[in-house]
Structures are given as C-alpha cells and as structure tokens.
Amino acid sequence: MTGAAAAGAGARRVAILGGGPAGLAAAQAALAAGAEVTLLDEGGRLGGQYWRHHEQLTDRRLQHGWARFERLKGVLDRAEVHTGASVWSAEASDGVVRLRAVVGPADATSRTALEIEADAVVVATGAHDLALPVPGWTLPGVTTAGAAQALAKRDGVTVGRRTVVSGAGPFLLPVAQSLAIAGSEVVGVHEASRIGGLAAGWLPRPWQLAGKAGELVEYVGALARHRIPYRIGSGVVRVLGTDRVEGVVIAALDADWRPVPGSEREVACDSVALGHGFTPRLEVAIALGAAIEGDRRGRFVVVDDTQRTSVSGVYAAGEITGIGGADAALAEGAVAGFMAAGGSLDDDRMRGPLAVRRRMGAFAARLERAHGIRPGWTSWLADDTVICRCENVTRRTIADRADAPLRAMKLATRAGLGACQGRTCGRAVEAIVAEAGGSPEGFDRRPVLAPVRLGEVAALGRGSTVVDTEPARCDDAGTTVAAVDVQ
Amino acid sequence: MRVAVIGSGIVGAACALALVEGGAEVVVIDRVGVAGETSSRCEGNLLVSDKAPGAEADLAVASNAMWRSLAERLDADRPNGQPATEFEAKGGIVVAFGGGEAALERFAEAQRATGIRAEAMDVAALAAAEPFLSPEVVHAVHYPDDAQIQPSTATQALLDTAIRAGARLVIGEVTGPLGRPGGLSGVTTTAGPIEADVVVNCAGPWAGEVAARLGARLDIRPRRGVILVTTPMPQRVFHKVYDSDYVGAVGSGDAALQTSTVVESTPGGTVLIGSSRERVGFDDRPGVAPAAAIAAKAVRLFPFLEETVLLRSYFGFRPYAPDHLPVIGADPDVAGLVHATGHEGAGIGLAPATAELVAHAVLGTTTALDPAPFLPGRASLQETA
Amino acid sequence: MIRITVDAEPLEGRDGQTIAGVLIGAGRTAWRSAQTGDRGVFCGIGVCHDCLVTVNGVEGVRACQREAVDGDRVEREVRA
Numbered sequence: 035m036t037g038a039a040a041a042g043a044g045a046r047r048v049a050i051l052g053g054g055p056a057g058l059a060a061a062q063a064a065l066a067a068g069a070e071v072t073l074l075d076e077g078g079r080l081g082g083q084y085w086r087h088h089e090q091l092t093d094r095r096l097q098h099g100w101a102r103f104e105r106l107k108g109v110l111d112r113a114e115v116h117t118g119a120s121v122w123s124a125e126a127s128d129g130v131v132r133l134r135a136v137v138g139p140a141d142a143t144s145r146t147a148l149e150i151e152a153d154a155v156v157v158a159t160g161a162h163d164l165a166l167p168v169p170g171w172t173l174p175g176v177t178t179a180g181a182a183q184a185l186a187k188r189d190g191v192t193v194g195r196r197t198v199v200s201g202a203g204p205f206l207l208p209v210a211q212s213l214a215i216a217g218s219e220v221v222g223v224h225e226a227s228r229i230g231g232l233a234a235g236w237l238p239r240p241w242q243l244a245g246k247a248g249e250l251v252e253y254v255g256a257l258a259r260h261r262i263p264y265r266i267g268s269g270v271v272r273v274l275g276t277d278r279v280e281g282v283v284i285a286a287l288d289a290d291w292r293p294v295p296g297s298e299r300e301v302a303c304d305s306v307a308l309g310h311g312f313t314p315r316l317e318v319a320i321a322l323g324a325a326i327e328g329d330r331r332g333r334f335v336v337v338d339d340t341q342r343t344s345v346s347g348v349y350a351a352g353e354i355t356g357i358g359g360a361d362a363a364l365a366e367g368a369v370a371g372f373m374a375a376g377g378s379l380d381d382d383r384m385r386g387p388l389a390v391r392r393r394m395g396a397f398a399a400r401l402e403r404a405h406g407i408r409p410g411w412t413s414w415l416a417d418d419t420v421i422c423r424c425e426n427v428t429r430r431t432i433a434d435r436a437d438a439p440l441r442a443m444k445l446a447t448r449a450g451l452g453a454c455q456g457r458t459c460g461r462a463v464e465a466i467v468a469e470a471g472g473s474p475e476g477f478d479r480r481p482v483l484a485p486v487r488l489g490e491v492a493a494l495g496r497g498s499t500v501v502d503t504e505p506a507r508c509d510d511a512g513t514t515v516a517a518v519d520v521q
Numbered sequence: 522m523r524v525a526v527i528g529s530g531i532v533g534a535a536c537a538l539a540l541v542e543g544g545a546e547v548v549v550i551d552r553v554g555v556a557g558e559t560s561s562r563c564e565g566n567l568l569v570s571d572k573a574p575g576a577e578a579d580l581a582v583a584s585n586a587m588w589r590s591l592a593e594r595l596d597a598d599r600p601n602g603q604p605a606t607e608f609e610a611k612g613g614i615v616v617a618f619g620g621g622e623a624a625l626e627r628f629a630e631a632q633r634a635t636g637i638r639a640e641a642m643d644v645a646a647l648a649a650a651e652p653f654l655s656p657e658v659v660h661a662v663h664y665p666d667d668a669q670i671q672p673s674t675a676t677q678a679l680l681d682t683a684i685r686a687g688a689r690l691v692i693g694e695v696t697g698p699l700g701r702p703g704g705l706s707g708v709t710t711t712a713g714p715i716e717a718d719v720v721v722n723c724a725g726p727w728a729g730e731v732a733a734r735l736g737a738r739l740d741i742r743p744r745r746g747v748i749l750v751t752t753p754m755p756q757r758v759f760h761k762v763y764d765s766d767y768v769g770a771v772g773s774g775d776a777a778l779q780t781s782t783v784v785e786s787t788p789g790g791t792v793l794i795g796s797s798r799e800r801v802g803f804d805d806r807p808g809v810a811p812a813a814a815i816a817a818k819a820v821r822l823f824p825f826l827e828e829t830v831l832l833r834s835y836f837g838f839r840p841y842a843p844d845h846l847p848v849i850g851a852d853p854d855v856a857g858l859v860h861a862t863g864h865e866g867a868g869i870g871l872a873p874a875t876a877e878l879v880a881h882a883v884l885g886t887t888t889a890l891d892p893a894p895f896l897p898g899r900a901s902l903q904e905t906a
Numbered sequence: 907m908i909r910i911t912v913d914a915e916p917l918e919g920r921d922g923q924t925i926a927g928v929l930i931g932a933g934r935t936a937w938r939s940a941q942t943g944d945r946g947v948f949c950g951i952g953v954c955h956d957c958l959v960t961v962n963g964v965e966g967v968r969a970c971q972r973e974a975v976d977g978d979r980v981e982r983e984v985r986a
Contacts, residue, residue, distance in 0.1 A: 077971075078971075078973055083951060086951075088922045089922070090920070090921065091922055091923065123808075125806070125808055125809075139972060139973065140952070140967065140972040140973075141830070141964075141966060141967040141968055141972060142964070142967075142972075143827070143828045162953045163951075165948075172940075172945065174935040174936035174943075174944055174946045175935050175946075177948055177950060178948060178949050178950065178954075180949060180950060180951055181947050181948060181951065181970070182950070183950075185926070185927065185930060185947065185970075189924055189926070189930070189931070190923075190927070190931075191923075191930045192930075193930055193935055193946075194935070277936075277943070278935055323806075423945075423948065423956060424954075424955065425789070434601055435602055435604070438554055438555055438556070439553045439554040439555065439556070439557040441557060441561050441673070442555050442557060442561055442673050442677055445556070445604075445673035446604035446674045446677055447604075451789070452753075452955070453752050453753070453958070454953060454955045455833060457954065458948070458949065481807075481833065481834045481835070482832065482833050485752075485830050485832075486830070486831050487827065487828055488749070488751065488794075488816045488819065488826045488827060488828075488829050488830075489816075489820055489826070489827035489828060491809075492813065492817040492819075492820045492827070493813075493817075494809060494813035495812075495814040495815070495816055495817030495818075496817045752966055754965065790985070829965075830965075
C-alpha cells in the first residue's frame with residue numbers, strides 16, 4: 035500500500051527531511067494524524083547520526099534506544115521513504131513546498147531525479163560536529179568525534195590504535211566508549227569545561243537529567259571498565275607529527291578555555307578525536323525562508339509552540355532548533371509531524387511529547403551553560419594555523435581581511451569557499467573575524483543544498499520528465515507503545 | 522575639492538582612486554563595506570568580444586587597455602592583507618553550433634572594422650586551444666583581448682590603494698542631501714553628515730534610489746544574474762568560452778529568463794558558469810530554473826561538465842538604463858551631483874574608463890574618451906524619465 | 907568479503923563497509939593530496955569533503971558516504 039492510498043484522498047501531504055530521531059518521530063506522528071508522508075534521508079540507512087548503523091557491522095553495545103528506533107521504523111510501511119536522497123533544492127511559496135532530490139549511491143552520476151510537492155514540510159536535518167581548529171589538525175589521524183563514532187558504529191573500524199578524545203560536552207563519553215569497543219585504546223578524554231562551569235550547568239536542577247541520566251551513568255561505567263581517564267578543564271592544544279599524528283600537546287584550560295601557561299605536556303598517540311559542540315545544518319530551513327535567530331555562538335531555526343517556523347507550512351525539529359540531544363529531538367519531531375499533518379496540540383497524543391519537550395528544553399540550556407564554547411580558545415591557534423581546511427587558509431590571512439564585509443573577506447581569502455562551503459570552518463572563521471573587530475555572521479546560506487552533478491541539474495533545464503522512484507520500504511515492525519510514541 | 526563617492530563597488534573604488542590621485546579629498550560611503558554587493562556577485566569579465574560596434578565598444582576597448590597597467594600596478598608590492606586582482610589576459614573564444622556560424626562571423630566582421638581583434642579559428646586550432654570542447658561546435662572566433670579578473674578582490678585592491686593615497690571609507694547609508702534644493706553641498710548619512718563639493722553616485726543598481734534621495738531623477742533598474750561554481754578540478758577550460766548566443770542577450774530588455782553560456786576556469790581550480798538575465802526587480806529567490814538552464818547549456822558546450830559537482834551558485838543585480846548604455850557624468854538638474862552607473866554586466870571591465878570620465882567631469886582632468894554618449898542628460902534617457 | 911583496488915593496489919574489506927571503512931580497515935589513514943599534505947577522513951558523515959576519491963573514473967566521491975562495491979576502482983585525487 036502506498037502512502038497516498040493509506041492516507042486516503044485529500045490527506046495533507048507532509049514531506050520530512052531527515053531520518054534521524056526528529057524526522058522519524060515526525061513521520062510516526064504525521065502518519066498517526068492521517069497525513070500522506072514522504073520521508074527523505076541522505077544516508078543509505080535511516081537513523082541519522084544517533085542511530086547510525088549497519089546490519090552486520092555494528093556492535094550492538096554501541097546502540098542506545100534501539101527498540102525505539104525499531105518502533106519508529108515499524109510504522110514507515112505506510113509512508114514513502116527514500117534513503118540515499120540528496121535534497122539539493124527546496125522552495126516554499128503559496129502554501130506549496132517543492133523539494134528536488136537525486137536518489138542513488140552517494141555522489142554517483144545520473145542518479146534518479148525526484149521532485150516532491152507537499153502541503154507541509156518538517157525540516158529535521160540535524161547537526162554535525164563542531165571541531166575547533168588546533169595547530170596540526172589537518173594531519174591524517176585527526177578526525178571529529180563524530181567521525182570516530184560513525185566509523186566505529188557504521189564500519190567497525192578505528193582510525194588509530196591510541197586515541198586522545200578532546201572537546202566539550204557529554205557526547206565525548208559515547209565516543210570514547212565506541213572507540214574502546216571498536217578496538218582503540220583511549221588515552222584520555224579531555225573536557226574543556228572546568229568544574230565551576232559544569233556545576234553551574236548541571237548541578238542546580240539535577241532532576242531535569244531524568245531520562246538522560248541513565249545513559250550518562252552507562253557511559254561513565256564504560257569509561258571505568260575501559261580504564262579511560264576523564265579530565266575536565268583540559269584539552270588538546272596542538273597536534274604533533276609530520277606526515278601523520280604522532281602525539282598531542284595537552285594543556286590545562288582556564289574558565290575561558292585559554293591554555294594555562296606551563297601546564298602543557300606531550301602525550302603520544304596515533305589518532306585524535308575532536309568535538310567541541312555541534313553546528314546545526316540550517317541551509318534547507320534557510321532556503322525555505324525560515325527565520326534564524328542567535329549569534330555566532332549558536333544560531334538556530336526559530337519555531338513556535340507547534341514547531342512551526344516563520345514560514346507557513348514549514349516546521350522544524352531536532353538539533354536545528356537548539357542542541358538538545360536525541361530525547362528532545364524525538365519529542366520535537368513528534369509535535370512537528372503531528373502539527374504539520376493538521377493535528378492539534380490539545381490532542382491527547384501530544385501530552386507525552388509536550389512533557390518531554392518541556393523537560394529537555396531546560397536540559398539544552400544547561401548543556402550550553404556547562405559546555406558552550408568559550409572565547410579563549412583562539413589563543414591556542416598560531417598565526418599560520420590552517421582554519422579553512424578545504425582552501426588551506428590560515429588564521430593570519432583571515433584576520434588581515436576581517437574589516438571587509440564577510441562576502442568580500444571570503445572572496446579575498448577563499449576561507450569558506452571550498453568543497454565543504456564553510457560547513458567545517460564557518461564558526462571558527464566567524465570567531466576570528468569577530469576577535470579582529472569585524473562583524474562576521476552569515477555562513478549558513480547555501481543555495482546548493484547538497485552536492486549534485488551538473489548533468490543532474492541540467493536534466494531539469496532540458497525539460498526532461500522527472501522520474502519518481504519506487505519508494506524503499508521498511509518492513510521490520512515493532513509494536514510496543516512508549517509514552518512519547520504517537521500512534 | 523571635497524568629493525563624496527557613494528558606493529564601494531568596483532566603479533566607486535575606481536572613481537575614488539582616480540579622484541584622490543587627481544588631488545581631491547575623497548570620502549567613500551557604503552552601506553556594508555567594500556565589494557559587498559554587485560562587484561562580489563559577478564564573473565569579473567573584461568570583455569570586448571560581446572560588444573557590438575558603438576560607443577560602449579569604444580569605451581570597452583579603451584578600458585580593457587587601462588586594466589592591464591592598473592592590475593599590474595595593484596598587484597605590485599601588495600601590502601599585507603591586500604588581495605591580488607587575479608588579472609589574467611586569457612582571451613575569449615566565442616563558438617557557434619551548427620546554424621549559428623554565419624551570424625557569429627557577421628558579428629565578428631563588424632567588430633574588426635572598429636578595431637576589435639577577432640580571429641576566426643579553424644577546427645584544428647580550436648581543438649588545440651580547448652580540447653574538452655564539444656565536437657558539435659562548428660565555428661569559433663578568438664578574442665585575444667578578453668581578460669578575467671577576480672572582481673571582489675580587484676575592488677578591494679583598488680579601494681585599499683585609494684585609502685593609502687588618502688581616501689576615507691565610511692560605513693553608512695545615504696539618507697538625503699545637504700544644501701539648497703538643486704545644489705548639493707554633501708549628503709546626510711546614517712553615520713552623520715558628510716560635506717562635499719561634488720557627490721558621485723556609484724550605487725550600481727541602487728543608483729536610482731540614491732538619486733531620488735538626493736532630489737534627482739535617474740532611471741536605473743536591476744537585472745538579476747545567476748552564476749554557478751563547480752568544485753575544484755584539474756584545468757580543462759583554458760579561455761573564457763562563450764556560446765555565441767551570449768551576443769544576443771546583452772542588449773535585450775526582455776523580462777523573461779534568458780541564459781547564455783560563459784564557461785571559464787578560475788585560479789582556485791573551480792569552473793565558473795554564467796549566466797542568466799532576469800528582470801525581476803530585487804527578488805532574491807531565484808529558485809532552480811536559472812541554474813538548470815545554465816547547466817544545460819554548459820554541459821552542451823563542455824560535455825565533461827555533466828559529471829562535475831556543482832559546489833555553489835550565487836546571483837547579483839546588474840544596473841541598467843532603459844537605453845542599455847552606461848550613465849556617466851553630471852546630473853542635468855542637480856548641481857554638484859555626478860552619476861557613474863548603468864554598466865549592466867560590464868561594470869568590472871568598464872570601471873577604469875568610467876573613473877577617467879568621472880575625474881574629467883569632477884576635476885576637469887584630461888581624457889581622450891568621448892563623454893557625450895554616456896551623459897545622464899542624453900536624449901535617450903530623458904524620453905523615458 | 908569485498909575486493910577493491912586503490913591506485914591499482916588490491917584491498918579487502920567487509921561487506922557493507924564504506925570506501926573509507928575499507929581503507930581504514932586496511933591501515934590507511936590518508937588518501938587525498940591537498941596543498942598542505944595528505945588527507946583522509948575528518949568528519950566521517952559527508953560534511954567536510956576531505957575524504958574525496960575518484961571511483962570508477964568519477965571524481966569527487968566522498969569515501970565516507972559511498973558504500974564499497976566489489977570491484978570498485980578507487981583512485982587518489984590531487985589538488986594542485
């Protein structure tokens with residue numbers, strides 16, 4: 035049965051972008067509200083970063099909330115699901131949302147064109163790691179914490195045998211656990227925040243940790259089991275090596291993340307995992323016209339109580355509305371999907387998601403207070419440290435042009451103009467420009483939303499028929515109903 | 522002489538340098554800063570190939586020669602932070618597919634009569650010059666004087682040089698005139714009043730709005746152009762290569778989407794593909810139609826592009842006057858106001874010659890160029906105003 | 907078990923692994939030449955484009971995103 039047949043004629047057409055926790059919860063809720071649902075995800079498998087997996091390669095010890103994932107997937111036989119779908123264009127006008135994607139193996143040529151028209155869309159594009167630049171971070175063996183996690187979970191491999199994990203936030207804990215289980219010694223986990231900041235963020239309302247606490251306790255247990263030292267107020271401030279990682283310099287960091295003079299010590303390792311936070315993937319929401327709020331320390335999609343953005347018919351959920359983790363994303367996704375499908379917040383089925391969303395909203399605020407990036411980090415950079423990895427632009431080059439408008443600065447230095455389009459360096463470049471007295475914001479607008487081949491774009495210009503692919507099906511079913519499952 | 526230059530795009534920057542070196546005390550005023558709009562949202566074309574014989578072609582030929590010495594000067598002994606102009610005299614090749622060869626050759630013949638170098642290429646020469654070009658191309662004309670520049674960095678280099686020579690940059694928006702009606706003695710801005718003996722309006726597509734704020738009438742409209750950029754790759758395009766339908770589009774006032782293919786490599790390794798032309802006001806949501814149309818034509822010209830990854834696209838607004846000629850010179854009604862705008866898609870190429878005409882209008886410096894065809898008071902503009 | 911070649915050298919990987927997974931599993935950490943040295947995986951989730959390779963003659967494929975297929979011909983990309 036296709037999505038359309040299941041929903042019946044005249045049902046609201048809801049498109050969902052992203053198959054992570056937020057997108058899957060949105061799909062479940064939109065289906066429950068009677069919508070005709072189409073879900074697109076760029077990955078080869080559903081699950082997003084949180085439930086990244088491969089049926090044969092993933093160690094089950096690395097999965098959390100797996101039953102929930104299976105329940106969410108279980109209802110998708112009533113939806114049209116496209117994995118391996120790169121959405122490269124998104125437009126919203128006159129109450130109609132139009133998405134253009136190519137579907138097929140990653141970065142292949144002549145993938146199948148897909149054009150989706152919908153009455154509403156839930157943008158649940160998530161976030162990627164924010165790894166701050168460190169001298170030596172372009173050496174092979176340095177990855178983001180997310181890469182270490184993805185490689186361990188999805189491919190069952192680790193980049194090195196002795197890994198140092200450094201950055202900020204609770205995400206470092208599962209990363210260390212994954213590395214250890216997948217076969218690397220973890221020399222240490224270095225959390226930049228100090229006890230004062232952690233206490234300010236975490237201690238006042240410990241009961242808000244409910245739900246999260248179990249997972250955190252599990253990670254702490256894993257660190258102990260694998261004898262992994264966890265050090266707060268410290269971090270990797272330089273990576274050593276000539277052709278690849280040979281070691282790192284660890285320093286104590288003050289409350290503003292400035293290295294404490296004299297505290298540096300060298301540690302031998304062959305790989306480094308860096309994760310100082312997350313950057314929301316805003317380009318699709320921006321292309322759809324959704325308002326963004328915040329500054330360079332964090333910019334997110336603005337949503338109301340119903341998860342609706344500033345644009346009618348455009349909803350947003352998960353990390354693009356604020357970094358809050360999987361539980362928040364699940365709750366927001368359920369609200370967004372239900373409302374996009376024409377549901378009401380007064381519906382009994384919204385009670386669970388609304389309660390979780392309330393609790394997790396406070397969690398997100400405390401996360402930012404405890405682990406948010408502090409401005410002193412730029413003092414561990416050297417003038418010749420590469421900031422933009424794609425175009426090899428140094429800190430000095432960027433600072434020298436900081437007084438120009440951002441667009442002119444980028445064109446003069448090439449910072450942010452490379453293959454990743456500033457996704458990796460954007461926030462760091464903004465910090466350097468701000469420090470040098472410029473006004474930096476504006477790395478999030480990207481008219482081409484995903485890599486697409488010119489021939490695939492040209493196919494549209496030649497007026498060729500857009501082919502709708504046979505939708506993929508998820509046929510493993512789960513039936514357990516939890517408090518926030520919307521059915 | 523105190524001169525206020527409104528706008529720090531390529532035309533404003535070139536005028537600032539010419540004026541400060543002519544002895545004026547220069548203040549440049551811009552809403553966002555150097556090259557914040559059109560001059561960082563275009564291709565950097567220094568073209569003679571697309572100009573039909575006439576006043577603009579003469580200006581283009583003169584300006585093209587000026588750019589060679591100007592770029593050399595800007596790139597020599599660059600101080601810290603001043604970007605390179607990336608000037609490259611790579612030459613252009615205009616090609617025709619079957620059926621288009623006669624029109625292209627006729628156009629080239631007319632250009633030759635005015636002194637533009639336009640050399641017919643045989644198939645062997647074309648294959649040697651552009652080995653990745655479509656075998657369906659039947660005729661080509663080589664324009665050795667066509668050149669390319671990185672427009673944003675060239676603008677920054679120009680303004681940096683003007684500032685080192687004594688010009689001042691103020692970030693602010695012009696809000697109105699200073700002085701009595703019909704005679705300016707400066708402008709008011711969001712950053713405070715700026716007194717000046719002459720105000721030069723280099724606000725590009727916003728020049729009409731600036732003129733109105735200063736009590737003058739100037740019909741300048743925006744035309745949107747979308748450009749595509751590929752990921753970096755080994756060099757496979759060696760000149761600026763155009764489909765000959767480029768020639769037809771430049772002078773047209775049709776509102777509908779038009780595209781013509783211009784393909785070239787940049788020093789960064791990317792391939793730049795332009796461009797579309799749409800008269801849609803300052804609409805900033807081009808959608809996919811222009812990109813798709815440009816991509817289709819580019820792939821026809823260079824089949825290897827079919828598999829090339831599109832990295833980004835951008836668009837800008839080009840200023841044009843109803844008669845499609847640049848508007849350079851004294852305002853016919855408001856004393857103390859000089860305009861320099863309306864260059865459509867040719868502002869980068871025409872900037873040095875425009876600056877020379879502006880210096881002539883403001884300071885009375887000598888020029889071999891004929892200002893008459895570009896004066897704001899010309900008959901073809903007064904009819905529509 | 908799958909077999910691919912990387913710059914003509916045969917490598918073995920596990921069924922379902924990405925090209926990056928096969929390369930790392932074989933002990934390689936870098937496979938693209940950038941101006942400031944070699945690069946391999948950095949973000950691991952398709953964002954940074956550091957891990958680009960040419961696959962079966964097609965340039966610009968993210969090794970961390972593309973599932974390896976038996977017989978894939980993988981070549982190094984060099985940024986001049």
